[in-house]
Amino acid sequence: MSLQRLAVPAYRMALIAFLPRSSTVEREEIVQCFEDAVVHRRADSRVAAATYVARSFASLPKALLLTIFQSFELTKSDAAERPGMPVQPTNRHSAQQETTMSGLMSDFKFAARGLARRPVFAGLALLSLALGIGANASILGMVDAVLWRTLPVPDVEQVVRVFQTDERGHRRLSYANYRLLADQPDTALDGIMAHRLQTFGLGVNDRVSVVHGELVSGTYFDVLQVEAQQGRTFTAAETAHTGAAPVVVLSHDLWVREFDQDPNIVGTIVRLNDHSFQVFGIAEASFNGTKFGLGMDLWVPIWAWADAEQWTEGWNEQASGSSWLAVARLSSDLSLRNAEPAFEPLAARLRDAHPEANRDLRLSLFGEVEGGISPHAAGIPKLIGTLALAGSALVLFVACGNVASLLFAKAIGRRHEMAIRYAMGVRRARLIRQLLVESVLLAMLGGALGLAAAWMTSGVLSTLTPNLPYRFAVDASPDFSVALICALIALSSALVFGLAPALQASAVDPASALGSARTLSSRRGQRGLSVVVVCMVAFSLASLVTTGLLLRSLDAVRDVAPGFEPAGRVVAEFDVSLAGDPNLDVPGFFDALRSKVAEWPGVEASAVSSLIPLGDRAASAQLFAHEDGLTYEDKGTESWRASISPGYFAAIGTELTVGRDFGLHDQANGEPVVIVNSELAELLWPKESAIGKLVRFQQSADAQTFRVVGVAANSRYLFLNEPPRPAIFRPLAQSPRGQAVLIANTQHTAGLLEALPEIFSAIDPRVPVIDGKTMDEHVESSLWMFKLGAKLAGGLGLMALVLSAAGLYGVMAHAVSQRRFEFGVRAALGATQQKLVTMMLSRGLRLSLVGAALGVGIALALGSAMGSVLYGVSSTDPVSMAAGVLALAVVVLLAVLLPSLRAARLDPSTTLKP
Amino acid sequence: MSSSNASPALRSHEEALRHLPVKPVDLLVMLSLASEELHGYGLVKAIQERTNGQVVLVPTNLYAMLRRLQQTELIVRCDATAAPNADDRRRYYRLTGLGHVVLQAEAERLRNLLSAADGQGLIDLGSAGGVSR
Known part of the structure; x- marks a missing residue:
């Protein structure tokens, strides 16, 4: 599957390069043939398919040669260009065309020979372009995968996510509201479906493994227009009621992973949370569900699951909830841009049906791409993506600058040759064309190399993704569109950066150029070179400083005290509801787990909590201080919340500053109690003791009240670098949760982690450990965003530095070889070696200084743009600046010094010899 | 191979002779297309099986x-096809x-060539299979 997905677009792209004279239709036909062959061979064996792919690619150069050969055959001769040969008026036009074609071909051949003759120049230029274009392809591929790529479903632009919006922002829909939308015959919609993530315990051969899937309405597959590759998908009619048949559609990936591609899987029974579900079908291989980046393993109808799990009667009638993500397919005459007015009548219906719960409700639509990440979170990946793109563009600039400087240098060296050709009657336009062809050839080769490198490293980039308990289904390898963009970038950079050197090289005055082959260096050429060098130094300094800022942010975040003790702790996620047993004694399970773990040698404390700080999951609540039944007009205080067992604070290492911990007496039938953190206590009861005070989770004065029995120290709950955030804890016994985390304090973390599956299965074999790790690992994985940024910027910065060093070296070395004659004269007139070195050095360093000043300016601008991602460092951080400048200075000095020393060692007696 | 349904636009034998000899791979393609219409991959498969x-x-x-x-007008791309399971x-x-x-004509040429080889005792056409005298 992946072979074909990779090979076909690559082949299509390669055809454009290797069969330049073919039409799109022809190429598509060839691609079709290629795809057929690969698919058929893949069915036999992977090796056969791979061999065929390799052979097909290997035959491409031959195809190009054949094309060139044919074009020569067609053009016969370029007699028309020769003076004195009469041209037939009738076929003048075609003759001219043919000459252009064959001229272009011979330009290419000439350029290729030229490159082969100067391997150092060609190598440096190709390396630069490959790095620049490769970095762009990689970054583009990643940004494309994360931000731009759409769901692999037909007419994806008609697919929108529907959120309900009120003054609290965008929220998901309640099932009741979804039903109202689904039941209305309305022309704006071709269909709407609801879904949400669900974790399942999948029982295969006495082994329970955790899989992630979606609970979906029966319209799910219809709305997305996703087909089954085997069996079939379910429909609305057969699933949208209680008592519907328990059925499941598996993902292709799960079928391969857990069922070994069993061809007879359809119709068999699988165990989900110990309930029986019949396999209805296997979804198309390309379909991974609708959740961005997360590969879904299976799809279960909502009603069938509600029956199996015995959801409380009336779960489908509450209008106030917000647990269902809704996705609609717009009718074909609407688009995302003009659809919102059409949804207003629908929103009005919702408000009429449930005036209380749906007060001020509106419906907001999001395109599939931005909504996939959720409207709240879209900002951060977007920012990172934009910064990464900016960084890679910077590297490309440096790379192109490099090539341009090399071309400039070469152009100076070729003035003599150009002058001769000009004197022989070759027009200037013809000279420019030939020089441009050279840079286009360079760009094409460099682009191909870069793309190949990006393909090979796309796996490496994928390892930068967060450590999620889900299957991370993001394919960051550059696809066809990325390849196309890169080809365009390569070509346009060739034209832009090749044009100036070409113009300059072709602007020759034969009289002066031929008058003395050893003129002193051309002033204009030197000026072009200087500009390029200055820009390169500026850009690489800017990216070095940016890297410094991000690395120092990461350091600062790592130094943050999280408010708990990460060392010597084990955390393990589990979900009691995966047992699928509504009669399971959940508090009893928690108690048994705690006592079993406490017995383990070396365990000092253990606790169970619904959530842990810095996790992937979070919950919040609005808190109101309760005083004499008064209702305040405030909106409450938003707090992080968790349900915890006794001993939580000891186990996680957070100090309980005042009051008591929950005890075994805080049972479901006891007084409802809570523990708050200092921040919440300070906000609700400034300058008073919080102990004994009452809080409510709802605004109305007669809502249930909870008594504060303790105050815990603050810690970091969502991000390490967040400002103090209020938090509230309830006893697990009074607010039981199926999904929970075990926290144990032990010096032998590895031993306990190893023993966990055994401990769990001894209590109840139906409850598996979802994800067990040390707290240190947990905290570290919460930093993935920072690390990603630092790695990206670091990689790009390093590339920029290497590139500008190589470029500077190349330019200086060339300048030295061009000025050998001049140096000879100077040396003969009495200039000392020292003087010559100083002269060269001062020129190189002057340029670098100007570049560095410019670079500092760019870095300051970039830094202020990055303000929101930085933590603990100012965007004008002098340490990062100094480090960047120092690193650059060392490299620049080396790149300038080596050629300068060579200049000084020149012997006038050889350089001045005619 | 069948000495096929003589096309109404039958070209002269001299014109056909100008195309001889046919390259071995071309011959494989033409042989595969003699009895049925095929698409690109169909041809790849047919030739693979034939050889x-x-x-x-x-x-x-x-x-x-x-x-x-x-270009040499020996085969033609058909827009509508009668082939079964056409895609x-x-x-x-x-x-x-x-x-x-x-x-x-090419087959005739090859047969003459083979007969000559047979006459020299290089091969025995009797066991060559498929080609009859």
């Missing part, structure tokens, strides 16, 4: 050949009348 897997064409080479054979995303090719004549 017991010894000749496996890659797409670019195949299409270079198809283009050449079309409209793929283009089908068939042998032209001229193609049939050339194929026949």
Whole structure:
């Protein structure tokens, strides 16, 4: 599957390069043939398919040669260009065309020979372009995968996510509201479906493994227009009621992973949370569900699951909830841009049906791409993506600058040759064309190399993704569109950066150029070179400083005290509801787990909590201080919340500053109690003791009240670098949760982690450990965003530095070889070696200084743009600046010094010899 | 191979002779198209089977050949096809009348060649299979 997905677009792209004279239709036909062959061979064996792919690619150069050969055959001769040969008026036009074609071909051949003759120049230029274009392809591929790529479903632009919006922002829909939308015959919609993530315990051969899937309405597959590759998908009619048949559609990936591609899987029974579900079908291989980046393993109808799990009667009638993500397919005459007015009548219906719960409700639509990440979170990946793109563009600039400087240098060296050709009657336009062809050839080769490198490293980039308990289904390898963009970038950079050197090289005055082959260096050429060098130094300094800022942010975040003790702790996620047993004694399970773990040698404390700080999951609540039944007009205080067992604070290492911990007496039938953190206590009861005070989770004065029995120290709950955030804890016994985390304090973390599956299965074999790790690992994985940024910027910065060093070296070395004659004269007139070195050095360093000043300016601008991602460092951080400048200075000095020393060692007696 | 349905636009024998000898791979393509219309991959498969897997064409080479054979009017791309299980995303090719004549002439040429070899005692056509005297 992946072979074909990779090979076909690559082949299509390669055809454009290797069969330049073919039409799109022809190429598509060839691609079709290629795809057929690969698919058929893949069915036999992977090796056969791979061999065929390799052979097909290997035959491409031959195809190009054949094309060139044919074009020569067609053009016969370029007699028309020769003076004195009469041209037939009738076929003048075609003759001219043919000459252009064959001229272009011979330009290419000439350029290729030229490159082969100067391997150092060609190598440096190709390396630069490959790095620049490769970095762009990689970054583009990643940004494309994360931000731009759409769901692999037909007419994806008609697919929108529907959120309900009120003054609290965008929220998901309640099932009741979804039903109202689904039941209305309305022309704006071709269909709407609801879904949400669900974790399942999948029982295969006495082994329970955790899989992630979606609970979906029966319209799910219809709305997305996703087909089954085997069996079939379910429909609305057969699933949208209680008592519907328990059925499941598996993902292709799960079928391969857990069922070994069993061809007879359809119709068999699988165990989900110990309930029986019949396999209805296997979804198309390309379909991974609708959740961005997360590969879904299976799809279960909502009603069938509600029956199996015995959801409380009336779960489908509450209008106030917000647990269902809704996705609609717009009718074909609407688009995302003009659809919102059409949804207003629908929103009005919702408000009429449930005036209380749906007060001020509106419906907001999001395109599939931005909504996939959720409207709240879209900002951060977007920012990172934009910064990464900016960084890679910077590297490309440096790379192109490099090539341009090399071309400039070469152009100076070729003035003599150009002058001769000009004197022989070759027009200037013809000279420019030939020089441009050279840079286009360079760009094409460099682009191909870069793309190949990006393909090979796309796996490496994928390892930068967060450590999620889900299957991370993001394919960051550059696809066809990325390849196309890169080809365009390569070509346009060739034209832009090749044009100036070409113009300059072709602007020759034969009289002066031929008058003395050893003129002193051309002033204009030197000026072009200087500009390029200055820009390169500026850009690489800017990216070095940016890297410094991000690395120092990461350091600062790592130094943050999280408010708990990460060392010597084990955390393990589990979900009691995966047992699928509504009669399971959940508090009893928690108690048994705690006592079993406490017995383990070396365990000092253990606790169970619904959530842990810095996790992937979070919950919040609005808190109101309760005083004499008064209702305040405030909106409450938003707090992080968790349900915890006794001993939580000891186990996680957070100090309980005042009051008591929950005890075994805080049972479901006891007084409802809570523990708050200092921040919440300070906000609700400034300058008073919080102990004994009452809080409510709802605004109305007669809502249930909870008594504060303790105050815990603050810690970091969502991000390490967040400002103090209020938090509230309830006893697990009074607010039981199926999904929970075990926290144990032990010096032998590895031993306990190893023993966990055994401990769990001894209590109840139906409850598996979802994800067990040390707290240190947990905290570290919460930093993935920072690390990603630092790695990206670091990689790009390093590339920029290497590139500008190589470029500077190349330019200086060339300048030295061009000025050998001049140096000879100077040396003969009495200039000392020292003087010559100083002269060269001062020129190189002057340029670098100007570049560095410019670079500092760019870095300051970039830094202020990055303000929101930085933590603990100012965007004008002098340490990062100094480090960047120092690193650059060392490299620049080396790149300038080596050629300068060579200049000084020149012997006038050889350089001045005619 | 069947000495096929003589096309109404039958070209002269001299014209066919100008195309001789036919390249071995071209001959394979023409042979495969003699009895049925095939698309690109169909041809790859047919030739692979015909040669017991010894000749496996890659797409670019195949299409270079198809283009050449079309330029010389030995085969033609058909827009609508009568082939069973036709797939409209793929283009089908068939042998032209001229193609049939050339194929026949080439077969005749090869038979004469083989007879000559037989006469020298190099091969025994009796056991060569398929080719009758």
